[in-house]
Amino acid sequence: MIDPRAALPHTGDENPPFGDSSPMTTAAVDSAILSRRALFRGSSLLAAGAALSGLPFGRALLAHDVSESWPNVAAMANRYVSERKVANMFLTFGWGTQEDHAHTVGGGTLSLAKPAPVDENSLFRIYSMSKPITGMATMILIDEGKLGLDQPLHDILPAFRDMRVLVDPEGPLEDTVPADRPITIRQLLTHTAGLGYQIISKGPLLAAYNENGLVGGRVSRMPIPGFPPVTPAPGLEAWADRLAGLPLMYQPATKWSYSCSIDLLGRVIEVASGMEFEAFLKQRIFEPCGMNSTWMQVPQSEAYRLTDNYGIVAGNAFPLDPGVNSIYLDPPEVPAGGGGLVSSPKDYDRFLRMLLGYGKIDGVRVMSEEAVRVGTSNLLPASVDTTGSWMEGQGHGAGGRSVDQTFGWGGAAGTLAAVDYGLKLRSTLFTQYMPAEAYPVRDEFLAALEKDIAAMRAKQAA
Structure with a gap:
């Protein structure tokens, strides 16, 4: 069982939990997708749910035609699609855990070049929306006593016992000092282990990541100008071993820095469970949740459901990864728990519904209530300084x-997902373009929500 004391109280302002998380290879798009501007700055879903819960027709609205209930949100989605900025923009809203079928806003097609419409069963590259799934898989093993939240990583992966830390995160790899403390599972879950990332690291450390094939998610079969090709490490075990041979960017438990730590947890899960990483996800999360359309590799028989992913250059969309010939039809060299999954709106809503049900869905217990409560709480180590990071005040x-x-959390191709326990609300936004910052979707979504809320309140007051 999990020690309840491990669940620290929620802290921070009311920014919703939508980050522009972007696990990609060096063939990825500009790292500008990671900027603070790409995050929601406001209380969008919180305010939306609060408005609905305070209105006598709030719950009925979510249980019926959501496009009519959220006209500005629908208009935003329809505008992006009609102006062909994206092929699709598909949102889901679900209320509580009994409402087993989330309702939708928006639409579009699988491709700008094809008329097939998207729906709840269409397949999207969710990139860093993989992270909460891997996080909950880790919490299952913590709950079962096979891992400890504050257990040293080197107990599981001995190669990480004597880590070195760069004096300058962008400096020479030889200029290091010993790590002051061991990396722990908590630190891996919260990006506070001091590890680097292809999309964060710079200088010699970035070059070493590329040379060692320390990739996260995949982007395209095609070469992308400005990003040298990288040969991935031959499997997750080799990936972890190579990572252990490189220095950390920061001392563990001192700084929040977006990292490859969730990918590393995939290997931790393998060793702790005795199962291959994706097999564990399938057996312990996907199957009991009824998520039958979530994979690292899309079966060829399901390729017809896969959206095209687009790169945005100067406001124009060009095919980056066509669904019919997607790199996600190939088996991954490295199963990336931080950004390797493809899923459907229906599947991801079921994952959120399981979380909203504190580990239970349709009468099936997937996780313990305690594991969900701890996993969705603030787990940042007390010694971490978040000043200047995305997590400042959060x-x-x-x-x-x-x-x-x-x-x-959110994904590099524009996807978003969250649960609100106070409001019993689950919500997702699915689209497919990179970089996510190419369009101000998050800010416009916030503005649209606020307009719809104002209209609801005005109608109530009339």
Whole structure:
């Protein structure tokens, strides 16, 4: 069982838990997708749910035609699609745990070049929305006593016992000092282990990541100008071993820095469980949740459901990874728990519904209530300085942002997902373009929500 004391109280302002998380290879798009501007700055879903819960027709609205209930949100989605900025923008809203079928806003097609419409069963590259799934898989093993939240990583992976830390994160790899303390599972869950990332690291450390094939998610079969090709490490075990041979960017438990730590947890899960990483996800999360459309490799028989992913250059969309010939039809060299999954809106809503049900869905117990409560709480080590980071004034749980009673994360191709425990609300936004910062979708979504709330309140007051 998990020690309840491990669940620190939620902290921070009311920013929702939508981060522009972007696990990609060096063939990825500009790292500008990671900027603070790409995050929601406001209380969007919190305010939305608060408005609805305070209105006599709030719950009925979520249980019926959501496009009519959220006209500005629908208009935003329809505008992006009609102006062909994206092929699709598909949102889901679900209320509580009994409402087993989330309702939708928006639409579009699988491709700008094809008429097939998207729906709840269409397949999207969710990139860093994989992180909360891997985080909850880790919490299952912690709950079962096969891992400890504050257990040293080197107990599981001995190669990480004597880590070195760069004096300058962008400096020479030889200029290091010993780590002051061991990396722990908590630190891996919260990006506080001091590890680097292809999209964060610079200088010699970035070059070493590339040379060692320390990739996260995949982007395209095609070469992308400005990003040298990288040969991935031959499997997750080799990936972890190579990572252990490189220095850390920061001393463990001192700084929040977006990292490859959730990918490393995939290897931790393998060793602790005795199962291959994706097999564990399938057996312990996907199957009991009824998520039958979530994979690292899309089966060829399901390729017809896979959206095209687009790169945005100067406001124009060009095919970056066509669904019919997607790199996600190939088996991954490295199963990336931080950014390797493809899923459907229906599947991801079921994952959120399981979290909203504190580990239970349709009468099936997937996780213990305690594991969910701890995993969605603020797990940041007390010694971590978040000043100047995305987490300043906020919290981070098992693979996702934890703010007040909300938990969730976003993906590099524009996707978003969150649960709000206070409001019993689950919500997702699916689209497919990179970099996510190419369009102000998050800010416009916030503005649209606020307009719809104002209209609801005005109608109530009339």
